[in-house]
Amino acid sequence: MPQNEYRNLIGGQWLPAQSGKTFSNVNPADHSDIVGQFPASGPEDVADAVAAAKKAFTTWRLVPAPKRAEILYRAGRILQERKEQYAQDMTREMGKVLAEARGDVQEAIDEAYYVAGEGRRLFGKTTPSELQNKFAMSVRMPVGVVGLITPWNFPMAIPSWKSFPALVGGNTCVIKPATDTPLSVYNLVQALVDAGLPPGVMNIVCGGGSSVGNALVEHPDIRAISFTGSSEVGSRVAQRAAANFKPVSLEMGGKNAQIVLDDANLELALDGALWGAFGTTGQRCTATSRILLQKGIAAEFTQKLVERARKLKIGNGLDESVEVGPQVNHGQIETSKKYVEIATGEGAKLLCGGHALTDGEFGKGTFFEPTIVGGVTKCMRIAREEVFGPVVALIEFDTFEQGIEIANSIDFGLSSALYTKDLNRAFAAIRDLEAGITYINAPTIGAEVHLPFGGVKQTGNGHREGSEAIEFFTTWKAVYVDYSDKLQRAQIDNAE
Ligand code: UN1
Numbered sequence: 001m002p003q004n005e006y007r008n009l010i011g012g013q014w015l016p017a018q019s020g021k022t023f024s025n026v027n028p029a030d031h032s033d034i035v036g037q038f039p040a041s042g043p044e045d046v047a048d049a050v051a052a053a054k055k056a057f058t059t060w061r062l063v064p065a066p067k068r069a070e071i072l073y074r075a076g077r078i079l080q081e082r083k084e085q086y087a088q089d090m091t092r093e094m095g096k097v098l099a100e101a102r103g104d105v106q107e108a109i110d111e112a113y114y115v116a117g118e119g120r121r122l123f124g125k126t127t128p129s130e131l132q133n134k135f136a137m138s139v140r141m142p143v144g145v146v147g148l149i150t151p152w153n154f155p156m157a158i159p160s161w162k163s164f165p166a167l168v169g170g171n172t173c174v175i176k177p178a179t180d181t182p183l184s185v186y187n188l189v190q191a192l193v194d195a196g197l198p199p200g201v202m203n204i205v206c207g208g209g210s211s212v213g214n215a216l217v218e219h220p221d222i223r224a225i226s227f228t229g230s231s232e233v234g235s236r237v238a239q240r241a242a243a244n245f246k247p248v249s250l251e252m253g254g255k256n257a258q259i260v261l262d263d264a265n266l267e268l269a270l271d272g273a274l275w276g277a278f279g280t281t282g283q284r285c286t287a288t289s290r291i292l293l294q295k296g297i298a299a300e301f302t303q304k305l306v307e308r309a310r311k312l313k314i315g316n317g318l319d320e321s322v323e324v325g326p327q328v329n330h331g332q333i334e335t336s337k338k339y340v341e342i343a344t345g346e347g348a349k350l351l352c353g354g355h356a357l358t359d360g361e362f363g364k365g366t367f368f369e370p371t372i373v374g375g376v377t378k379c380m381r382i383a384r385e386e387v388f389g390p391v392v393a394l395i396e397f398d399t400f401e402q403g404i405e406i407a408n409s410i411d412f413g414l415s416s417a418l419y420t421k422d423l424n425r426a427f428a429a430i431r432d433l434e435a436g437i438t439y440i441n442a443p444t445i446g447a448e449v450h451l452p453f454g455g456v457k458q459t460g461n462g463h464r465e466g467s468e469a470i471e472f473f474t475t476w477k478a479v480y481v482d483y484s485d486k487l488q489r490a491q492i493d494n495a496e
């Protein structure tokens with residue numbers, strides 16, 4: 001097998017796609033750099049992976065949860081040892097700057113240690129029975145074989161958010177990595193395998209959404225699906241899964257607002273806006289894509305933000321001095337371009353950026369300038385639709401209440417931020433912002449693994465990852481133990 005040829009992992013064996021087809025994983029900062037060839041799999045490969053996971057489930061579910069967790073602790077340590085290599089691999093396949101790629105690997109390490117602790121909890125409840133000499137309790141059970149469909153923007157962190165809680169809960173997994181970033185999933189799974197995860201417990205099947213993703217969602221032996229991606233695809237996943245009543249956890253888009261009030265620490269708010277809007281080249285579902293400015297500071301803030309955005313250093317994320325890496329592929333560049341056109345077409349003003357970079361070294365990859373559009377109103381598409389690129393819209397408002405109203409006037413509800421020194425307004429915003437996450441005096445990005453992660457409205461379907469992921473990856477069993485030695489009829493024998 002050539003060094004950069006990768007295979008599926010099925011039942012502990014590295015196998016090519018049955019069709020023999022492959023696809024290339026390219027470096028978005030330099031398309032001539034091919035990171036590797038990965039299998040372009042189909043439903044037949046999914047079927048094999050599900051069968052392997054089903055077989056492994058018969059024994060994995062019986063491994064005591066603290067023992068399952070020990071593997072995660074070991075995987076966390078292995079990830080720590082390999083952090084630099086895995087971060088370099090990630091930057092090469094996804095483009096995010098090295099500091100952020102290290103952060104992405106760190107998030108998987110944090111998740112390993114956090115979730116491993118769950119191995120000695122997985123708490124159920126005991127409760128009194130209405131009958132004498134009868135014991136009642138609830139216990140958590142694994143769901144079975146679960147399908148994980150993961151995105152390219154957090155190529156290791158998000159797969160860890162899904163797979164680690166699934167594994168500690170006693171489930172076995174089939175994961176479909178995003179086709180732009182499969183290597184980071186390989187690295188994550190390699191750490192698990194090296195930590196002692198038995199064959200078949202974690203399987204990888206690479207390939208596209210229509211061939212691999214749909215087959216996973218529709219497979220009768222897949223008991224639950226966890227998906228992170230766009231709202232458009234998430235809706236299709238949920239509809240397909242509904243045919244078999246399959247539980248689906250969806251983590252989707254955002255149009256996250258940072259609100260800056262007149263009394264805010266402006267320099268702090270500027271730092272937050274730049275990091276939230278242009279960190280990860282705007283390719284986070286938590287990215288700041290709207291900045292709502294109270295009239296008193298709007299002009300000064302806008303001028304300073306534009307000045308600083310223009311100075312951001314764009315380039316290959318492997319260069320430590322670079323602040324903004326490439327977008328992941330041509331499709332994302334086209335979306336950024338399209339939204340700049342839509343915004344200016346609707347009367348917004350392009351304040352900086354707005355173009356793909358094609359000169360010199362930039363021509364080798366897919367780069368887009370940090371872009372700010374001003375004079376945006378809440379009805380414009382640039383104020384309502386997700387771009388998933390380095391494009392941020394500025395909207396001005398008069399009163400605090402108007403700011404909150406504009407922040408809430410969209411179909412998404414993932415993250416939100418308020419900059420103010422006014423404690424009363426901060427708490428009112430915490431109560432009133434329609435979002436799964438609210439930051440006070442901090443940017444919209446930067447969630448930590450041990451808090452609930454997810455959103456309201458079209459961002460999700462009610463589930464949360466992070467601290468609550470275990471709720472999705474376990475199911476409840478109610479247990480009654482009668483030690484009276486006689487038939488006791490609930491609702492009848494204890495009646496007055
Ligand atoms: C995402 O953008 O899909 O809060 C996840 C953050 C990161 C996770 C982002 N810890 O920005």
